[in-house]
Amino acid sequence: MEVLKIENIVASYGRELIVDDISFHMKKSEFTGLLGLNGTGKTTLLKVICGLLKPKSGKCFIDNKDMMKYKEKERAKYISFMPQRHSIIYDTTVLEVVLMGITPYLGTFGHPTNEHRKIAYDILEKMDMEECANKNFLQLSEGQKQLIIVARSLMQNSQFMLFDEPNSALDFNNSHMILSKIREVIKKERKSGLITLHDPNMALTYCDRIIVLKDKKKFADFYIKDTDSGFIQEVFNKIYEDIEIIHYNGKYMIVK
Numbered sequence: 001m002e003v004l005k006i007e008n009i010v011a012s013y014g015r016e017l018i019v020d021d022i023s024f025h026m027k028k029s030e031f032t033g034l035l036g037l038n039g040t041g042k043t044t045l046l047k048v049i050c051g052l053l054k055p056k057s058g059k060c061f062i063d064n065k066d067m068m069k070y071k072e073k074e075r076a077k078y079i080s081f082m083p084q085r086h087s088i089i090y091d092t093t094v095l096e097v098v099l100m101g102i103t104p105y106l107g108t109f110g111h112p113t114n115e116h117r118k119i120a121y122d123i124l125e126k127m128d129m130e131e132c133a134n135k136n137f138l139q140l141s142e143g144q145k146q147l148i149i150v151a152r153s154l155m156q157n158s159q160f161m162l163f164d165e166p167n168s169a170l171d172f173n174n175s176h177m178i179l180s181k182i183r184e185v186i187k188k189e190r191k192s193g194l195i196t197l198h199d200p201n202m203a204l205t206y207c208d209r210i211i212v213l214k215d216k217k218k219f220a221d222f223y224i225k226d227t228d229s230g231f232i233q234e235v236f237n238k239i240y241e242d243i244e245i246i247h248y249n250g251k252y253m254i255v256k
């Protein structure tokens with residue numbers, strides 16, 4: 001699996017058009033930030049890409065196979081989606097939540113093996129969360145829950161990983177930790193990530209490429225290292241207004 005092609009996606013809820021003709025490709029070893037103001041359709045687009053929402057028109061292809069031709073469980077082996085809000089409402093341990101990531105690989109009556117448990121522990125350890133493994137998930141703080149849901153996505157180990165604001169409830173340190181962890185997995189294992197973020201500086205720090213949505217359309221799509229600061233400033237000024245771009249330690253940062 002080399003490329004996920006997102007082609008001419010149009011999506012709506014009822015009559016209201018939300019995403020209008022968006023196309024791009026997700027490639028191996030690439031980490032892409034999806035930016036845009038509240039309500040610009042970022043989550044809607046992610047839901048279409050992972051197959052949770054049927055588009056009005058347009059298609060997604062993995063290596064030229066229409067993704068809708070895959071059964072849900074099969075598709076989950078190729079694409080993971082970390083939603084903004086988890087739907088876990090029953091008592092279960094943190095470890096069991098992380099192990100849910102392995103479900104697409106198990107048969108109907110299959111259970112996670114000891115090897116799976118070891119992998120889940122390792123992921124928790126890398127996030128400094130191993131001491132929580134046997135705690136009740138529902139009793140964690142919202143930020144800790146968010147870390148565990150990211151861990152579940154990493155456990156799923158899909159080629160294409162989608163994350164919807166995985167750092168929205170995280171403190172400054174954990175926010176940086178989780179973004180650098182996701183980047184590390186993408187680079188080491190040659191995966192491909194698409195992440196919605198509200199802080200453009202996090203995107204400029206950790207992503208290779210930035211896609212910006214505006215007025216239901218793809219407004220900009222650029223690779224940070226190939227793009228000059230003037231262009232980036234122009235794009236972000238049209239979104240965030242009155243910003244300036246500064247160059248610090250080899251990275252761009254924007255200030256308002």
Ligand SMILES: Nc1ncnc2c1ncn2[C@@H]1O[C@H](COP(=O)(O)OP(=O)(O)OP(=O)(O)O)[C@@H](O)[C@H]1O
Nearest residue numbers: 013014018036037038039040041042043044045196
């Ligand atoms: N289930 C739904 N039914 C109807 N309208 C919806 C639904 N989900 C989202 N919308 C509408 O679609 C538009 C885009 O929402 P979406 O959640 O995709 O935006 P977003 O860019 O992810 O926003 P945010 O940054 O606030 O998370 C919004 O106007 C929203 O009200």
